[in-house]
Amino acid sequence: MRAYANKMPKLNFYQSTKLFKRAQEVIPSATQTFSKGWTQFVQGATPNFIQRGEGVFVYDVDGNRYTDYMMALGAISMGYAWEPMKKAALRQLDDGLVFTLPHPLEVEVAELLTKTIPCAEMVRFGKNGSDVTSGAIRVARAVTGRDKIAFCGYHGWQDWYIASTVRDLGIPKFNKELIFEFKYNDIDSLKKILEENPNEIAAVIMEPVGLIEPQDNFLAKVRDVATSVGALLIFDEVVSGFRMALGGAQALYGVTPDLSTCGKGMGNGVPISAVVGKREYMEYFDKVFFPSPSVGKPSPWLSVKQ
Template identity: 40%
Template structure:
């Protein structure tokens, strides 16, 4: 836990992290392999470099200890170094991890996945979410003989590939893309889009839910519109899979997509993701279809045995231990506590917790009620000083009630500082330069 000061001076105990961050920038573009992990996402000079983790706790290279949220960008759902997952991985590593032909664990893992997510009929594993979503787009285009993709514009990320990144502010090096968008929760707007362009749209790609729950009848309406216009419904379950329910958001809400993609929590930190869906569509990428073949997914490391072993252990644990229920209970406790201390500090309308309890995020609003990067920076600054590493409030099953209660205490202190900044109008005086949005045109 960091030792803070009333002047906001960065603690000397982050000296090794600052030095290694500089080294990372010299060797790696952006200083990290994921933009969301960049040091521009943290207050200046306060981006810890992690040395190890156990459960819901991590230690940085300077020896500081943190309670961690958003573990592995939501991927480490059970907690770091989970014993059941590590045991499964170790057992497979003793047998070898990659071969010139498939292994039996590929069939075992596929059967386990399709049992856990019964709305799908076939599954293919790969290493990252972007490969899975792009493969879904490729299948949809081949199946419908159409080129346009329609994405839900209110949801932040679907792929690193051109068809999505071309819709963001970071378009350098990307030609114009045949991608359209629609707003979440508005069936009329989607209907209008499909009435105008439906004959060219291969698929609708979206998350079933993010910060807000789907309005009554919305997902059923999306399904009906897709069917009416002959396009495929692709559900991105990278975040919702195993957090909303073991069977994904599709299982929780009772919606059957044509294709869906899973990742993140599926491996509890190990690299594995999945494309799943209807047999007649998935077989276009196989050897038993009479249609023209689709180059679906062909990855050297897509079926590494230890990653599939991790996935099987995660699926078993999520079902047997009702992990989604635990995540919601922990999130409920955190949400309630943060709201109480924010109200008590007089910032209840400025520090807000939003989203499903298993996937909480926080909003930081300025004195006018507008989202503010400056106030986000101040809030992150105070959390770090209190030993809480929380770019979001996304919980893992490894958190204890004591961890959550300690977090609420730190938030209470942060809210007191926040209140002072609202009164002076100078959030940057203590926290320094503001954190930046990931999608921006220039550094």
């Protein structure tokens, strides 16, 4: 490790350090999100601020260039400053970004998603992953009349989910009694939750794939078990969507959930997300509260013609 460290070029972080000190005065933890914060990176070996990106490369505020393996925490799939997207964005700026009525692109993109994602018969757009996972959970609760959730993976910053973590300050305690974690590739851990909470689980929500692949038909088993207890199966494809396959992990592994969410893999950095699913469940969005008022139109980049 030391030998490797000795070979690393000595980088200058002068501007980074200066900005970091200023940020500490006006931004709690000097970051807008925990995962980008200084606690997550080796100080002295990584910069604190990125100025710009191009393809797979990013440049810090001191002009050092890096290959970015994390790609904006998974939000960038087509590369930074991707040319067709830049052109589409500029075209859209000429027209205006948000209106009082829906924009035709909402229909066009919704239709495209129903043709692309196996479970998608209807679509609602949001602005980030937490919007749409929370919308899906609200619908599952409305459909089933139940409150409890079984989950596997990370699903955003809202109370219903963060109650399951140790970073639960500020979250009403009752949320903790409503959420139960099962282990990936361990169907018995899910069955146990369902047995201990008979007729109470509204949704089984999970990332269908993460760092490890499903083994031994795990996804199909989850599908069967959720159906057998009358819970909705939600695939959180905020990261895997459009990435593992165009139709997401559900297309790749051939297991169709009731509802599904996508976000990061969808917008190449634009704040856009979607909850999609079977018509009989999606129609509940007529009844539950799920506003997305500033989504004037879903990502113009999605209709990019190359």
